[in-house]
Structure formats: structure tokens, C-alpha cells
Amino acid sequence: MAFADDVKTYCNTDDDLSSYIGAAEASLLTAGVAKAEDNPLYALAVKMMVSCWYDNRVPDPANKAVNVPQPYGLAGIILQLQMSQGVS
Secondary structure (H helix, E strand, O other), rough: HHHHHHHHHHOOOOOOOOOHHHHHHHHHHOOOOOOOOOOHHHHHHHHHHHHHHHHHOOOOOOOOOOOOOOOOOHHHHHHHHHHHHHOO
């Protein structure tokens, strides 16, 4: 199964998520994490980011909060990826 299909399954959608996946990978690269779709932690980080962004793509008028918190545990996963790739 292709990585994009894995992400679609995780997000429970058939929509095109390529822009979300690209943005998540760019965000991780900016954090010093090289692309590694075969690494389970990397794959989970991308899936968590895409899912959060996809689920919150339409503003909820009932919700006055403008910031959506990142998924629980994502910061720890990114830190582990950075450490395993020698980023300090």
C-alpha cells in the first residue's frame, strides 16, 4: 500500500490529501527530520499532523478558539525522530 493510501486510511477519507502530506513532510523537514516513510515514528507523525489539519480544515463558528492544539504525543515523536537523526 502506498504511503498516501496509508494516510487516507488513517484519516478515514478518500479525499486527496497530497497537499496535507506535503505540508506535514515540509514541517518535519524544517524541524530537522529527514523524510523516512518507512520509519514507523515518521509515518505516525505525518499521519497525526495530516489528520489534525484535515479534521480542522473548516472553522467551527461555535468554537471561539483560533488555535487547534497539536495531537497529543506528537512533540515527543518529533523529538525522538530528531534525536535518532542526530539533530540537536
